Amino acid sequence: xxxxxxxxxxxxxxxxxxxxxxxxxxxxxxxxxxxxxxxxxxxxxxxxxxxxxxxxxxxxxxxxxxxxxxxxxxxxxxxxxxxxxxxxxxxxxxxxxxxxxxxxxxxxxxxxxxxxxxxxxxxxxxxxxxxxxxxxxxxxxxxxxxxxxxxxxxxxxxxxxxxxxxxxxxxxxxxxxxxxxxxxxxxxxxxxxxxxxxxxxxxxxxxxxxxxxxxxxxxxx
Amino acid sequence: xxxxxxxxxxxxxxxxxxxxxxxxxxxxxxxxxxxxxxxxxxxxxxxxxxxxxxxxxxxxxxxxxxxxxxxxxxxxxxxxxxxxxxxxxxxxxxxxxxxxxxxxxxxxxxxxxxxxxxxxxxxxxxxxxxxxxxxxxxxxxxxxxxxxxxxxxxxxxxxxxxxxxxxxxxxxxxxxxxxxxxxxxxxxxxxxxxxxxxxxxxxxxxxxxxxxxxxxxxxxx
Amino acid sequence: xxxxxxxxxxxxxxxxxxxxxxxxxxxxxxxxxxxxxxxxxxxxxxxxxxxxxxxxxxxxxxxxxxxxxxxxxxxxxxxxxxxxxxxxxxxxxxxxxxxxxxxxxxxxxxxxxxxxxxxxxxxxxxxxxxxxxxxxxxxxxxxxxxxxxxxxxxxxxxxxxxxxxxxxxxxxxxxxxxxxxxxxxxxxxxxxxxxxxxxxxxxxxxxxxxxxxxxxxxxxx
Amino acid sequence: xxxxxxxxxxxxxxxxxxxxxxxxxxxxxxxxxxxxxxxxxxxxxxxxxxxxxxxxxxxxxxxxxxxxxxxxxxxxxxxxxxxxxxxxxxxxxxxxxxxxxxxxxxxxxxxxxxxxxxxxxxxxxxxxxxxxxxxxxxxxxxxxxxxxxxxxxxxxxxxxxxxxxxxxxxxxxxxxxxxxxxxxxxxxxxxxxxxxxxxxxxxxxxxxxxxxxxxxxxxxx
Numbered sequence: 072x073x074x075x076x077x078x079x080x081x082x083x084x085x086x087x088x089x090x091x092x093x094x095x096x097x098x099x100x101x102x103x104x105x106x107x108x109x110x111x112x113x114x115x116x117x118x119x120x121x122x123x124x125x126x127x128x129x130x131x132x133x134x135x136x137x138x139x140x141x142x143x144x145x146x147x148x149x150x151x152x153x154x155x156x157x158x159x160x161x162x163x164x165x166x167x168x169x170x171x172x173x174x175x176x177x178x179x180x181x182x183x184x185x186x187x188x189x190x191x192x193x194x195x196x197x198x199x200x201x202x203x204x205x206x207x208x209x210x211x212x213x214x215x216x217x218x219x220x221x222x223x224x225x226x227x228x229x230x231x232x233x234x235x236x237x238x239x240x241x242x243x244x245x246x247x248x249x250x251x252x253x254x255x256x257x258x259x260x261x262x263x264x265x266x267x268x269x270x271x272x273x274x275x276x277x278x279x280x281x282x283x284x285x286x287x288x289x290x291x292x
Numbered sequence: 293x294x295x296x297x298x299x300x301x302x303x304x305x306x307x308x309x310x311x312x313x314x315x316x317x318x319x320x321x322x323x324x325x326x327x328x329x330x331x332x333x334x335x336x337x338x339x340x341x342x343x344x345x346x347x348x349x350x351x352x353x354x355x356x357x358x359x360x361x362x363x364x365x366x367x368x369x370x371x372x373x374x375x376x377x378x379x380x381x382x383x384x385x386x387x388x389x390x391x392x393x394x395x396x397x398x399x400x401x402x403x404x405x406x407x408x409x410x411x412x413x414x415x416x417x418x419x420x421x422x423x424x425x426x427x428x429x430x431x432x433x434x435x436x437x438x439x440x441x442x443x444x445x446x447x448x449x450x451x452x453x454x455x456x457x458x459x460x461x462x463x464x465x466x467x468x469x470x471x472x473x474x475x476x477x478x479x480x481x482x483x484x485x486x487x488x489x490x491x492x493x494x495x496x497x498x499x500x501x502x503x504x505x506x507x508x509x510x511x512x513x
Numbered sequence: 514x515x516x517x518x519x520x521x522x523x524x525x526x527x528x529x530x531x532x533x534x535x536x537x538x539x540x541x542x543x544x545x546x547x548x549x550x551x552x553x554x555x556x557x558x559x560x561x562x563x564x565x566x567x568x569x570x571x572x573x574x575x576x577x578x579x580x581x582x583x584x585x586x587x588x589x590x591x592x593x594x595x596x597x598x599x600x601x602x603x604x605x606x607x608x609x610x611x612x613x614x615x616x617x618x619x620x621x622x623x624x625x626x627x628x629x630x631x632x633x634x635x636x637x638x639x640x641x642x643x644x645x646x647x648x649x650x651x652x653x654x655x656x657x658x659x660x661x662x663x664x665x666x667x668x669x670x671x672x673x674x675x676x677x678x679x680x681x682x683x684x685x686x687x688x689x690x691x692x693x694x695x696x697x698x699x700x701x702x703x704x705x706x707x708x709x710x711x712x713x714x715x716x717x718x719x720x721x722x723x724x725x726x727x728x729x730x731x732x733x734x
Numbered sequence: 735x736x737x738x739x740x741x742x743x744x745x746x747x748x749x750x751x752x753x754x755x756x757x758x759x760x761x762x763x764x765x766x767x768x769x770x771x772x773x774x775x776x777x778x779x780x781x782x783x784x785x786x787x788x789x790x791x792x793x794x795x796x797x798x799x800x801x802x803x804x805x806x807x808x809x810x811x812x813x814x815x816x817x818x819x820x821x822x823x824x825x826x827x828x829x830x831x832x833x834x835x836x837x838x839x840x841x842x843x844x845x846x847x848x849x850x851x852x853x854x855x856x857x858x859x860x861x862x863x864x865x866x867x868x869x870x871x872x873x874x875x876x877x878x879x880x881x882x883x884x885x886x887x888x889x890x891x892x893x894x895x896x897x898x899x900x901x902x903x904x905x906x907x908x909x910x911x912x913x914x915x916x917x918x919x920x921x922x923x924x925x926x927x928x929x930x931x932x933x934x935x936x937x938x939x940x941x942x943x944x945x946x947x948x949x950x951x952x953x954x955x
Contacts, residue, residue: 075296077476084474089338089387094380097876117310153632156646158653159315159457163488166310190595195646196458197488202646204598204637206869210902211600213760215876225484233451236380237417239873253305255298259480263446267384267418318655374853377867379874411816416867425819425858425865427648431681432821434539436655460652517738519918526916531780531829536822559752601757601899605930608752638900639930667926672896678822679859695747697740701922705888709826709860 075255078262091266094241097215098284101144102136104129105199105221105231107183108147110169110176112222117166122222125250126182128274129220132248133183135278139285142212145185146192146199146221146231149177156202157195197230206238216241216284218277219269220248225256232269242269245277296476299483312487315462318436319505322365323357325350326420326442326452328404329368331390331397333443338387343443346471347403349495350441353469354404356499360506363433366406367413367420367442367452370398377423378416418451427459437462437505439498440490441469446477453490463490466498517697520704533708536683539657540726543586544578546571547641547663547673549625550589552611552618554664559608564664567692568624570716571662574690575625577720581727584654587627588634588641588663588673591619598644599637639672648680658683658726660719661711662690667698674711684711687719738918741925754929757904760878761947764807765799767792768862768884768894770846771810773832773839775885780829781839785885788913789845791937792883795911796846798941802948805875808848809855809862809884809894812840819865820858860893869901879904879947881940882932883911888919895932905932908940 085091110116112126136143148170150157161167169176177193179185192203199205209217217240219232228249235242244264251257265271306312331337333347357364369391371378382388390397398414400406413424420426430438438461440453449470456463465485472478486492527533552558554568578585590612592599603609611618619635621627634645641647651659659682661674670691677684686706693699707713748754773779775789799806811833813820824830832839840856842848855866862868872880880903882895891912898905907927914920928934 075476077474081474081476088473089389090385092384092386094383151632153630155632155653156650159460159462160489162315162462163313163457163490164311165313168310188595190593190597196649197454198458201455201458202644202649204644206873207638207644207900207902208598210869210873210878211597213876213878215873226488229450229484230454233418233454234422236384237419237422237870239380239870241380241383252309253298253302255296255302256480256484259477260484263450263477263481267447268381269384372853374851376853376874377871409816411814411818417870423865423867423870427652428679428681428859428865429819431648431652431657432818434655434657436652458649460649517918519916523916523918530915531831532827534826534828536825601902601904602931604757604904605755605899605932606753607755610752639896640900643897643900668930671926675860675893675896676864678826679861679864681822683822683825694751695740695744697738697744698922698926701919702926705892705919705923709889710823711826 075258081262085266094270096241096243096280099214100216100218100280100284101142101209101212101214102132103199103217103219103231104133104143104145104183105219106146106148106227107180107221108170108176109178109180112180116169116176118170120252122250125220125222125248126180128248130183132218132220132245132277135281139281141281141284142214144190144192144208145179146194147177147179148195149193150195160196197227198234199227199231200234200238209240214240218243218245218280220245222250224249224251225260229260229264232264236268243277243280244269244271245274246271247274248277296479302483306487315491317462317464317501320435321437321439321501321505322363322430322433322435323353324420324438324440324452325354325364325366325404326440327367327369327448328401328442329391329397330399330401333401337390337397339391341473343471346441346443346469347401349469351404353439353441353466353498356502360502362502362505363435365411365413365429366400367415368398368400369416370414371416381417418448419455420448420452421455421459430461435461439464439466439501441466443471445470445472446481450481450485453485457489464498464501465490465492466495467492468495469498517700523704527708536712538683538685538722541656542658542660542722542726543584543651543654543656544574545641545659545661545673546575546585546587546625547661548588548590548669549622549663550612550618551620551622554622558611558618560612562694564692567662567664567690568622570690572625574660574662574687574719577723581723583723583726584656586632586634586650587621588636589619589621590637591635592637602638639669640676641669641673642676642680651682656682660685660687660722662687664692666691666693667702671702671706674706678710685719685722686711686713687716688713689716690719738921748929757933759904759906759943762877763879763881763943763947764805764872764875764877765795766862766880766882766894767796767806767808767846768882769809769811769890770843770884771833771839772841772843775843779832779839781833783915785913788883788885788911789843791911793846795881795883795908795940798944802944804944804947805877807853807855807871808842809857810840810842811858812856813858823859860890861897862890862894863897863901872903877903879943881906881908881943883908885913887912887914888923892923892927895927899931906940906943907932907934908937909934910937911940
């Protein structure tokens with residue numbers, strides 16, 4: 072990415088401040104696909120934008136995670152008719168009102184081919200951990216590492232990545248698998264996440280994580 | 293602030309997407325002062341930077357909130373000796389290790405004059421809500437609105453503001469009362485918060501909120 | 514209720530230990546109706562038992578809360594097809610498997626006449642606060658007191674009452690509005706809740722709370 | 735234990751209702767020692783009672799868990815001077831006020847020989863998960879099973895066991911390692927927990943879990 076001028080200054084400053092370390096990953100990764108629902112991937116809906124690339128790359132990761140026996144978890148947003156839960160968020164982002172229970176906007180983009188057996192977290196907040204059973208699900212699946220993809224980088228990805236860090240899960244964010252409505256917030260949030268909460272990595276690194284973990288599990292068996 | 297070029301584009305794009313609404317505030321605000329501890333306000337410590345202005349303006353708000361009978365809540369960071377809680381965050385931000393229980397770095401900056409009777413939330417994560425009793429405290433105090441100040445804009449302020457939105461509290465962020473190590477992340481996070489989670493406001497607007505709420509309570513009595 | 518012999522001994526012992534205080538209630542109560550879904554109120558379903566009395570009394574409270582302008586919130590249990598969230602609980606209580614998304618067992622008992630505008634919390638754990646947006650909803654509604662009714666006393670009522678205490682909400686449990694499969698656990702859990710977490714009260718006391726709070730609000734207006 | 739008459743009836747009824755299943759445990763257990771602080775184990779403090787047996791048996795488990803390389807985690811209660819967090823709980827249990835920051839009552843009973851390197855969760859609620867980083871700690875330690883001991887059975891043990899179930903951790907409660915002020919609530923809560931949330935087991939079963947898990951880890955190495 073063609074970074075704004077301040078990225079280099081801040082990055083150098085951060086090094087001297089002990090900011091921007093790298094994470095050790097585990098052997099039981101899960102792929103968490105955040106909000107690649109029709110309302111986000113189809114520009115015809117208010118919250119939507121062009122995420123074709125993100126969907127395509129994520130679909131590849133989905134197939135690889137599945138093939139190597141690692142869990143794939145999807146999230147979507149669906150507000151209740153009363154719209155009370157998520158009230159403040161909706162006041163700031165009224166465009167999200169179309170993400171309501173029963174609307175076609177909340178369905179996961181069919182290009183991702185979600186299987187019925189793959190968990191779907193329905194949320195009413197930016198973070199996939201907030202007011203959901205995601206933390207419990209990760210403990211049940213004995214996951215120890217997350218790969219997070221989806222949209223938007225400056226919204227639900229950022230919020231979910233911060234909470235994954237807090238919840239104790241080292242997290243990789245493959246850069247080409249997250250997207251946003253505008254390039255500015257996309258880049259600024261990748262910068263923050265990589266400095267403070269997760270490792271922003273290449274698509275290939277994320278692919279390799281699923282393969283390595285799989286090989287290790289097989290070698291042990 | 294002298295905004296990057298992309299701010300205007302993104303702002304216009306957001307309007308057409310139903311992003312960037314304004315909040316209605318309540319009559320029982322609390323002031324939440326995030327991480328204005330010595331380790332952040334004194335540049336001699338790794339996580340520190342120049343926050344003199346932020347401390348000075350926040351101290352004014354503290355006095356006004358107190359004078360008008362509204363709660364003031366402080367947060368700091370203090371990791372346990374085992375450093376297990378907050379493990380991933382510390383791997384990304386090893387500079388935070390100095391914020392450990394018993395260190396002078398964790399004390400609230402004396403310029404803020406925190407009273408013993410004012411709650412101090414000790415956290416080991418970016419958000420003041422994560423792994424703490426803050427939500428319970430707000431319910432007990434019957435708070436209905438938050439004013440959030442402190443540091444850093446791109447770290448604990450952003451994380452706390454997102455969680456305040458999720459927790460159901462309309463939140464004001466007075467721009468001159470939050471600060472960061474670099475201007476770039478500071479501005480980009482103000483932009484995101486104002487678009488999606490909280491109202492970024494002037495110092496005077498925040499001052500007025502405490503006065504108005506106070507007047508209303510008195511008028512009712 | 515005809516208490517077991519140990520109730521008196523324990524109650525006396527508790528007095529000397531500073532256990533069993535009484536709560537101050539507020540002026541903005543909400544009625545929380547826990548799990549009065551068909552799967553619990555109709556004995557034909559595995560988790561069901563005779564709760565006719567509980568449903569009838571709760572329906573009276575629902576009407577009174579509504580009439581006095583206070584929120585009524587319902588909960589039900591609905592596991593996803595993958596049954597991963599709630600996995601440990603289902604291992605202990607396989608009878609709950611019938612409470613699955615789309616089953617008629619998860620519908621709120623029609624005798625309660627739930628309105629579409631009244632929030633329905635869907636949960637996969639004993640407590641109505643766990644993995645749900647209930648805390649956020651209460652903040653949004655500016656509730657300051659809870660009346661909790663439903664089933665079962667030794668299961669979801671107990672778990673929800675403990676979490677309401679933790680969340681900072683004084684709670685009343687009207688004795689005739691909670692029920693269980695067996696009298697022993699019902700009584701033992703009323704004893705514990707009244708000693709440690711909530712006030713177990715008469716039906717009339719709960720009715721009066723909604724009236725008083727309503728009168729107070731009107732007088733202020 | 736000499737069970738009340740209703741235990742048998744309820745147990746039989748539960749079988750027909752699909753209640754009272756048994757759990758599968760994992761290979762990475764942790765020992766969670768709840769509230770064996772001086773204020774609970776020394777009868778001179780208001781919340782205290784005779785827990786000598788519980789402390790002695792738990793101390794054995796602590797040594798075995800340590801010897802086999804499994805984590806030992808302690809909890810205590812310590813309210814802040816403002817006593818705002820935990821406000822409702824303290825209104826019900828004013829006897830707990832002695833559990834305040836800095837008081838000798840909050841120290842872990844020295845007979846347990848807690849090491850500085852062993853995490854200490856400080857809580858202000860009944861459950862060890864509520865308003866603490868315990869869930870994050872368990873994820874960081876990659877724990878998959880809990881053994882929970884301490885006091886009191888009808889208070890913090892019950893609340894923590896319910897939350898452990900919700901959090902996705904199969905849990906064993908060794909009967910001789912939990913205790914209470916009175917036998918009635920002790921037995922009734924063991925009954926409920928064993929029916930719905932955890933496996934109540936013998937002391938030897940808990941000991942064996944740490945040995946087995948250790949052997950398995952060694953065999954794999």
